[in-house]
Amino acid sequence: PDLHSLDTALTACRACPRLVAWRQEAAHVKRPAFRDWEYWARPVPGYGPADARMLLVGLAPAAHGGNRTGRMFTGDRSGDALVAALHDVGLASQPTSTHRDDGLELHGVRFTSPVHCAPPAHKPTPAERETCRPWLVRELELLRPTVRTVVALGAFGWQAVLPVLAAGGRQVPRPRPAFAHGARVELPPAGPDGAPLALYGCYHVTPRNTFTGRLSPAMLRDLLRTAAREAGL
Numbered sequence: 366p367d368l369h370s371l372d373t374a375l376t377a378c379r380a381c382p383r384l385v386a387w388r389q390e391a392a393h394v395k396r397p398a399f400r401d402w403e404y405w406a407r408p409v410p411g412y413g414p415a416d417a418r419m420l421l422v423g424l425a426p427a428a429h430g431g432n433r434t435g436r437m438f439t440g441d442r443s444g445d446a447l448v449a450a451l452h453d454v455g456l457a458s459q460p461t462s463t464h465r466d467d468g469l470e471l472h473g474v475r476f477t478s479p480v481h482c483a484p485p486a487h488k489p490t491p492a493e494r495e496t497c498r499p500w501l502v503r504e505l506e507l508l509r510p511t512v513r514t515v516v517a518l519g520a521f522g523w524q525a526v527l528p529v530l531a532a533g534g535r536q537v538p539r540p541r542p543a544f545a546h547g548a549r550v551e552l553p554p555a556g557p558d559g560a561p562l563a564l565y566g567c568y569h570v571t572p573r574n575t576f577t578g579r580l581s582p583a584m585l586r587d588l589l590r591t592a593a594r595e596a597g598l
């Protein structure tokens with residue numbers, strides 16, 4: 366299948382009972398500010414071109430963010446911070462991301478996450494991460510011809526993506542490299558025709574980091590620019 370068919374198939378997944386219940390519960394309760402919204406309330410697929418050279422791996426959609434709008438990093442503060450930075454460095458067509466029909470285009474970049482449904486307290490269980498892993502394995506396989514850098518946003522994304530890269534035939538160093546902001550791990554080609562891939566660590570764009578200054582806009586821009594340059598963007 367191509368990436369579009371994969372995304373379409375993903376939106377029908379019901380493999381995690383707790384998350385199926387939560388994504389629907391959030392849509393039922395809603396936040397007062399969003400009471401006129403019809404929530405997406407399904408798995409949120411990755412977003413960006415099928416020939417992306419850089420993949421950004423977050424954690425999971427937010428109950429009233431991606432789970433409401435149906436697009437990753439759309440309609441919440443994490444998305445605001447990330448898309449503003451991508452726009453600043455020339456990788457997004459506009460600085461805001463509010464609705465899946467708002468016209469946002471990503472240039473050479475795709476968003477995805479290791480867990481595609483909103484979890485309670487924004488914390489998926491290890492079992493849910495395992496259950497969702499095959500979706501990311503397939504997505505990376507389809508992106509393999511073009512993707513050159515993967516940016517893991519936060520330790521969860523970092524830990525989730527290493528086994529996915531190993532499943533795709535990449536030699537992941539042992540012991541597994543630790544997450545840090547600015548960490549970079551180069552993974553050799555998976556086969557004779559393959560290209561090397563670099564994994565970068567970046568603090569997550571959650572308000573817990575962006576509002577406290579742990580991740581400043583300049584730090585985020587610098588890291589995105591470095592990873593994009595390495596990807597040939």
Ligand code: SF4
Pocket residue numbers: 375378379380381384385408480481482493496497498500
């Ligand atoms: Fe399916 Fe992933 Fe959602 Fe679980 S988290 S129901 S595996 S899409």
